[in-house]
Amino acid sequence: MKRDQKRAQLVEIAMKLFDRYGYHATGVDRIIAESGIAKTTLYRHFPSKEDLIVTCLAKRDERFRDEMRECVEATGHDPRERLLATFDYLQTWFDSPAFHGCPFVCAAGEYCEQNHPVFQQAILHKRLVIAYFEELAHAAGFTDAKNVAREINLLHEGAVAAAQVLGHEGVAAHAKQTARRLLAA
Amino acid sequence: MKRDQKRAQLVEIAMKLFDRYGYHATGVDRIIAESGIAKTTLYRHFPSKEDLIVTCLAKRDERFRDEMRECVEATGHDPRERLLATFDYLQTWFDSPAFHGCPFVCAAGEYCEQNHPVFQQAILHKRLVIAYFEELAHAAGFTDAKNVAREINLLHEGAVAAAQVLGHEGVAAHAKQTARRLLAA
DNA sequence: CTATATCGATACAGATCAGTATCGTATAAA
DNA sequence: TTTATACGATACTGATCTGTATCGATATAG
Numbered sequence: 151m152k153r154d155q156k157r158a159q160l161v162e163i164a165m166k167l168f169d170r171y172g173y174h175a176t177g178v179d180r181i182i183a184e185s186g187i188a189k190t191t192l193y194r195h196f197p198s199k200e201d202l203i204v205t206c207l208a209k210r211d212e213r214f215r216d217e218m219r220e221c222v223e224a225t226g227h228d229p230r231e232r233l234l235a236t237f238d239y240l241q242t243w244f245d246s247p248a249f250h251g252c253p254f255v256c257a258a259g260e261y262c263e264q265n266h267p268v269f270q271q272a273i274l275h276k277r278l279v280i281a282y283f284e285e286l287a288h289a290a291g292f293t294d295a296k297n298v299a300r301e302i303n304l305l306h307e308g309a310v311a312a313a314q315v316l317g318h319e320g321v322a323a324h325a326k327q328t329a330r331r332l333l334a335a
Numbered sequence: 336m337k338r339d340q341k342r343a344q345l346v347e348i349a350m351k352l353f354d355r356y357g358y359h360a361t362g363v364d365r366i367i368a369e370s371g372i373a374k375t376t377l378y379r380h381f382p383s384k385e386d387l388i389v390t391c392l393a394k395r396d397e398r399f400r401d402e403m404r405e406c407v408e409a410t411g412h413d414p415r416e417r418l419l420a421t422f423d424y425l426q427t428w429f430d431s432p433a434f435h436g437c438p439f440v441c442a443a444g445e446y447c448e449q450n451h452p453v454f455q456q457a458i459l460h461k462r463l464v465i466a467y468f469e470e471l472a473h474a475a476g477f478t479d480a481k482n483v484a485r486e487i488n489l490l491h492e493g494a495v496a497a498a499q500v501l502g503h504e505g506v507a508a509h510a511k512q513t514a515r516r517l518l519a520a
Numbered sequence: 521c522t523a524t525a526t527c528g529a530t531a532c533a534g535a536t537c538a539g540t541a542t543c544g545t546a547t548a549a550a
Numbered sequence: 551t552t553t554a555t556a557c558g559a560t561a562c563t564g565a566t567c568t569g570t571a572t573c574g575a576t577a578t579a580g
Contacts (some may be wrong), residue, residue, distance in 0.1 A: 153557095158558090171447075172444060172447075174359035175445060177536070177538080179536080183551090187558085188560095189539085189540095189558095189560045191556080193539065194556080194557090197538095198539080208408070209517070219440050229516075250444070254500065255444070256444035259444055260359070260360060262355070262357070269500075272500050272576070273501065280462075292481055299511060300429070302488070303497060304494060305493060306487065306493065307496035308491060308493035310492075311384060311437070311440050311492035311495070311496060312485075314488060315439065315461050316462070324486075325489055328456075328486050328489060328517065331521095332513065332516065332520070333519070334341070334520065335516050335519065335520040338526070362566070364566080372527090373529065373530095374528095374569085374570095375528075375570085375571090376528075378569065379526080379527090
């Protein structure tokens with residue numbers, strides 16, 4: 151296994167564990183135990199656990215937005231339906247067994263100092279997602295695309311929190327329907 | 336200081352620290368240091384840290400819903416405005432310096448096993464809040480009060496998450512305006 | 521005054537935490 | 551074959567974690 155593969159595997163295992171058990175509750179020892187990679191190797195790739203967390207979040211952000219884009223692209227060309235298709239991606243996310251709430255909101259909850267790199271990574275992710283919503287809203291002909299994007303984001307975040315605590319049964323579909331009515335109003 | 340006062344103070348200090356630093360990151364040693372109460376005394380009142388957390392969340396839930404009720408009662412008698420007034424309470428919460436996201440969502444993120452007492456406490460809180468929304472929606476004459484309550488909840492949760500990560504500037508007001516448009520549609 | 525209960529202070533146990541130091545090994549390019 | 555690089559295994563450090571054990575002080579009720 152190449153060096154880059156080991157690094158990638160560390161990130162992959164760490165992401166899974168951080169999602170499942172949280173950031174403070176997941177020790178470095180557990181990450182190396184489940185990945186079968188020596189602790190020394192981990193610290194050759196990442197100077198600290200904090201650095202590993204930030205790397206994991208950056209990877210999550212990249213993957214999240216890529217997959218959401220794919221879901222939107224697969225929807226078709228109706229610009230309003232494309233905006234609403236973001237909720238379909240939410241549903242597939244909720245239905246996956248690995249779903250335990252938004253990793254970025256959880257991370258922001260555990261590292262809630264404004265200047266903390268982990269918190270900053272959460273901010274960055276949310277901004278990028280909203281920017282994508284705005285892009286879709288603009289394409290759908292909304293003159294107040296910024297405002298529409300913020301509303302869609304409200305429903306997204308609400309759906310994630312509701313699915314996390316109360317269960318994912320039809321939450322995304324309900325949020326999508328709510329968004330549809332909102333866009334029509 | 337009486338026994339009950341000490342217990343109450345422990346809960347108060349612990350709530351503040353859990354909110355600010357998270358649940359795993361807040362050690363028992365810190366709680367006793369900031370409260371000036373001996374560790375033995377803490378463990379005479381609470382059999383474990385987990386038990387203290389659950390007690391804190393129960394107290395938070397009680398206070399949260401009481402204060403939200405007060406805010407609604409102070410609004411007047413227009414039933415629809417009373418439903419929308421729940422967003423005004425959100426804004427006062429966001430503006431308080433102690434706001435660091437929803438304590439229940441954060442707790443659910445750190446203890447995300449379904450059967451864990453902490454997670455169960457989060458579920459209970461969310462159900463009670465939604466039940467209150469439904470009560471207000473019913474009073475406002477909505478025949479689909481259950482559905483309206485879920486929609487209001489989506490916007491509430493979304494506003495909390497957005498305020499936590501991206502800042503509280505006008506988030507609640509925006510959510511309120513969105514809710515108003517939604518109810519009119 | 522005496523009995524009971526609660527308290528604070530301290531030390532401790534045993535586990536786990538993040539991170540480092542050491543050393544022998546495997547691989548691959550030169 | 552030599553050299554450089556990354557690796558695993560292990561042991562370790564010093565701090566911190568939850569929780570307990572011990573003991574003397576204090577306060578209150580009968």
